Amino acid sequence: MSDSSKKEVDILLPAELRIVLLGMVGVGKSSSGNKILGQENLFDSKPGLSAVTEKCQKKTGNINNQNLVVVDTPGLLSIDKTEEEILREIKTSINLAEPGPHVFLIVLSVKEKYTKKEEDMVKSICDTFGKNTMDYTMVLFTHGEEGTKIEDFFSGNKNLHKLIKKCKYGYHLLDSRPEQVPELLKKINDKVQAAEGRYYTAEMLQEAETALQQQTVH
Template sequence: MVDLMVIAGTNSLLIDPISWEEERMRRQEEERMRRQEEERMRRQEEERMRKQEEERMRKQEEERMRRLEEEERERQEDERMRRLEEEEERERQKTGLAHLRIVLVGKTGAGKSATGNTILGGEGFKEDSSPESVTAQCEKQSGEVGGRKIDVIDTPGHFDTSVTIEKMKGELERCFYMSVPGPHVFLLVIRLGRFTEEERNTVKWIQDNFGEEASTYTMVLFTGGDQLRKKSVEQFVGESVNLQDLISKCGGGYHSVINDSDSSANPDQVPELLKKIEEMVKRNGGQHYTNEVYQKVQRKIEEEEERKREEERKKKEEEMKKQEEAIRKREEEVRREEEIKREEELRKIEEERQEERRKAEEETRKMEEERQEERRKMDEEMRKIEEERGKMENEREKMEKKRSRRNWFERLFNL
């Protein structure tokens, strides 16, 4: 009976180490699976970051290509507009009809401003009947007359004593800029009945300030024709040798206008003036007037326009750089935020992994302690069994001795 108990207890103690080994292997497998999962998540995160970087680079490249295309379109549009303007300018130079530039010159009080309003059919220029100069500086007004664009440049009185030489030079320069690339006609405005020595020298003044060839683009324009009473303009001119000499120096002849607020009273005077200007332009080869000064001014204007275009281009480039920098900074912020988020996730994963490892180690330690405790108990049981076995051996020996002694006595009695 005792032997069976010993065997059963021994088998029970032998099963516990096997269960502990299975638990250990199970935990090792779980740890391996967890690490595989972490590795898979890490690879997924790296793949996601790689795709984000590729997407960012792709967007940057698309933005760069889009800007290059925009610049190319702008350049092509500028080139198209430039060619169109050149073509229009060539056409204007051929015909002289699409766009006329008129410069009004004359002494103070001749009626230049009123003449400009009469030509354009409006009241763009300020008028005054006083002998004082109304136009203190060059002024430009534009309009459309008879289907063509007309620019009229009004100038201060060129013999005005209130205007200094320096100021007159400045106004002449303004006139060049306003009439660039060159006027089609200089209208020398003279009020009928007030022809003076100063006006006799006007053509020379035009030549001195605008160039020798300017006289071939000059036309005398009389104002105040309604004050001649019963005389015609032709009769008035025929009676003045000085006027005839002045007109002979001008390539455009002469014309007269009445600057009345009621344009319907003289409906033909402006069309006739424009017709004479057209004929003069044709005689001059369909070209507007130009000289070295106008060409210099034209170059300055073109250089200024080129400078402005360059500044605009640099400004756009600067804006693009700022936008790119802003995009780059934003992408950098997003990247940093994602890195921080990813690091935080990895940190949490690592903390969880360490916590799981700590728990696993704690459980392993507990299992080891339990195993050692079981082993200690098993050793204690084995020791007790051994002691019990020793006692049983002693009892058996005692019983054996008693049996031997009894047998000895029995044999002795039998003898």
């Protein structure tokens, strides 16, 4: 790459990329956070259905001269907590990623079929973060190293197709190739640049809360 074209890329690249990881317990949110930041044990990650991550956690790093802020959240559908408690905690991710996340990564494992349970989880996320949620969302698939082809995972699952269509930032599959994370970051950066650096804000969350309250009143 010539010097001048490199400069252009630098100018376009957001100086900081803020990412919030969302999804059910055990799908690989914390491990994905570690992969993204290139360090193994920043976020606690363990097998099982009990949420290891009880509070939202923020970790930062610098990858290719770009500051990354990654916020890990407690998993939805944990056996230890009510959905309401979990959602209340998940909302604090917006403040941790201040002034707001560029992208919500909804983490799904290709080892788990996309069923009504997963759909309900996505619906809770959308209800919680409101009408703008999908404008800032990418689906991140984990467990890609076990040879599951993403096309096979999609095949015949209309609801999963629908979800991907709704997510403005598309999807990415994490596998064991060294390029997996650079490719993910490039995809996110491209989308954020196309969105002229826009990000999800605390005002949008406030609006979503008001909308939810009005729904319960009427």
